[in-house]
Amino acid sequence: MINFKAIIGNNLNPKSFLGGLFFHPIKHVYNLLKSHEYRRLVIYNTLYGRRSRYNDELIKCCGRKLNVPDVASFISMYEEIFINKIYEIDSISPRILDLGANIGMSILWFKKYYPNSNIVAYEADNKIYKYLKNNVAGYNNVKLHNIAVWHEDTVLSFFSEGADAGRVDEHSSVSTMSVQAKDIRNILKEEGPFDYIKMDIEGAEALVLPACRGMLADTNYIFCEYHSTEGEEQKLDEILSLLRDEGFRIHIQPITISNQPFLKRSIKVGFDMQLNIFAWKDKSEVA
Numbered sequence: 001m002i003n004f005k006a007i008i009g010n011n012l013n014p015k016s017f018l019g020g021l022f023f024h025p026i027k028h029v030y031n032l033l034k035s036h037e038y039r040r041l042v043i044y045n046t047l048y049g050r051r052s053r054y055n056d057e058l059i060k061c062c063g064r065k066l067n068v069p070d071v072a073s074f075i076s077m078y079e080e081i082f083i084n085k086i087y088e089i090d091s092i093s094p095r096i097l098d099l100g101a102n103i104g105m106s107i108l109w110f111k112k113y114y115p116n117s118n119i120v121a122y123e124a125d126n127k128i129y130k131y132l133k134n135n136v137a138g139y140n141n142v143k144l145h146n147i148a149v150w151h152e153d154t155v156l157s158f159f160s161e162g163a164d165a166g167r168v169d170e171h172s173s174v175s176t177m178s179v180q181a182k183d184i185r186n187i188l189k190e191e192g193p194f195d196y197i198k199m200d201i202e203g204a205e206a207l208v209l210p211a212c213r214g215m216l217a218d219t220n221y222i223f224c225e226y227h228s229t230e231g232e233e234q235k236l237d238e239i240l241s242l243l244r245d246e247g248f249r250i251h252i253q254p255i256t257i258s259n260q261p262f263l264k265r266s267i268k269v270g271f272d273m274q275l276n277i278f279a280w281k282d283k284s285e286v287a
Contacts, residue, residue, distance in 0.1 A: 035083075037082045037083055038083060040061070040078070040082075041075070041078060041079055041082070041083055044059070044071075044074075044075050044078060045075060048071040048074075048075065049071075049075065051071045051072075053070055053071070053072050053073075054069065054070050055069075055070075055071070056068065056069055057071050057074075059071075059074065061078070061108065062108045062112060064108075064135065066103070066104075066131075066135045067103075067131050067134050067135060068103065068131070069103065069127070069128065069131055074103070074105070077102070077103075077105045078105065081105050081106060081109045082105075082109060085109075086223065086276060086278075087106060087109060087110065087198060087223060088113070089196055089220075089221045089280075091114065091195060091196070091220075091221075092114070092116065093114060093116035093117055093118070094114055094117050094118075094195040094196045094221075095117070095118045095119075095120075095193070095194050095195045095196070096110060096114075096117055096118070096119045096120070096194060096195070096196045096197075096198065097119075097120050097121075097122075097187070097188075097191070097192070097194040097196070097197045097198070098110075098119055098120070098121040098122070098198050099121075099122050099149050099197065099198065099199045099200070099201050099208070100122070100123065100124075100149075100198075100199065100200035100201040100202065100225075101121035101122065101123045101132055101144070102123060102128055102132065102200070103128060103131040103132050103135055104131070104132045104135035104136040106198060106200075107119055107121060107132075107135075107136045107139070107142060108135070108136065111136075111139050111142070116141075117141065118141040119139075119141065119142045119143070120143045120145070120187075120191050120194070121142065121143065121144050121145065122144075122145045122147055122148070122149050122182075122187075123144070123145070123146060124146075124147065124148035124149070124158055124179045124181070124201075125158065125160050125179075126146060126160075126177060126179070127160055128160075129144075129146040132144065143191075145182075147179070147180050147181065147182050148179045148180065148181040148182070148201075148204070149181065149182060149184050149187065149201055149204065149208055150181035150182065150183060150184070150204065150207065150208060151183060151184060151185075151207045151208055151210075151211040152181070152183050153181065153182055153183050153186065154181050155178050155179070155180060155181065156178065156179055156181045157177075157178060158176070158177050158178065158179040159176060160176045160177060183211070184208045184211050184212055185211060185212070185215060188212065188215045189215075192215075192218070193217075193218035193219065194218070194219055195218070195219065195220055195221065196219070196220065196221040196222075196223075197216075197219055197221070197222045197223070198222075198223045199222070199223065199224040199225065200223075200224075200225040201225075202227055203227040203229055203271070205224050205225070205226060205227070205239065206226075206227075206235035206238070206239065207235075209222075209224060209239050209242060209243075210235075210238050210239065210242050212242065212246075213242055213245070213246070216246045219246075219281075220280060220281045221279070221280050221281075222243065222248065222277075222278075222279040222280075223276070223277070223278060223279075224239065224276075224277040224279070225255070225274065225275070225276055225277070226239060226273075226274065226275040226276075226277055227271045227273075227274050228271055228272050228273035228274070229270055229271055229272070230265075230267055230270055230271065230272040234273075236275075239277065240277075243277075243279045247281050248279035248280060248281055249279065249280055249281070249282050250277060250278070250279050251277075251278040251279075252275050252276070252277055252278070253275065253276040253278070254273075254274075254275055254276075255274035255275060255276060256268055256271070256273060256274045258272075258273075
């Protein structure tokens with residue numbers, strides 16, 4: 001068999017003319033041969049890539065038939081979670097707090113790669129929660145809550161986008177529902193400790209994560225998707241300060257990119273910047 005990895009890695013520079021012509025097709029073929037999940041992604045794009053948004057679909061994934069409210073959102077999540085494996089950690093049976101579980105793609109991935117994991121999941125959107133509950137039904141050690149996560153116990157206005165971008169919106173005049181919200185500190189006290197916290201709560205992380213100060217001694221991994229809301233004060237420094245003070249090392253990946261941010265920023269569902277923040281405790285440094 002041709003060693004595509006060797007060809008890609010050693011003989012073709014993707015930035016050269018020749019490499020630009022051949023790099024991506026060869027990489028595509030290599031991934032098709034190597035990865036079952038990549039083949040599934042190609043199938044999803046072929047079958048569903050041109051479907052209109054915000055229509056229910058029944059899609060086979062992880063040996064299940066998933067109810068999906070928006071195909072474009074599903075494909076994006078599948079690529080990020082199953083192909084790029086952004087949630088992968090060095091652990092066998094972690095105890096996971098999944099904040100913003102959406103339709104359950106993160107839980108499906110966790111249970112595939114960490115079948116002995118114990119998961120507590122929160123999803124605020126009442127409509128999306130129904131998909132979540134159906135899609136992960138039958139898994140052991142998975143506890144679901146149809147509650148928003150906040151820095152206090154309260155009731156909040158919630159904008160339901162219909163897919164993966166529903167969010168708490170205290171100032172919106174078009175919020176579609178009210179949701180019960182629970183203080184993150186009470187969650188950590190009552191259901192923790194957690195080895196791993198995954199947080200994708202569409203802007204609420206700016207208040208929720210700093211509220212965890214002093215309560216992360218047993219947490220070794222945190223994934224946080226950071227959202228900068230257009231026209232509002234940015235809180236990235238507070239999040240990074242909290243993670244540093246709690247003993248985490250940090251790696252950041254951009255999700256949205258504005259090529260000329262001084263002149264024009266890319267705005268997506270109200271956010272002018274989105275980042276993936278990976279935080280972990282370096283055991284060698286602690287020792």
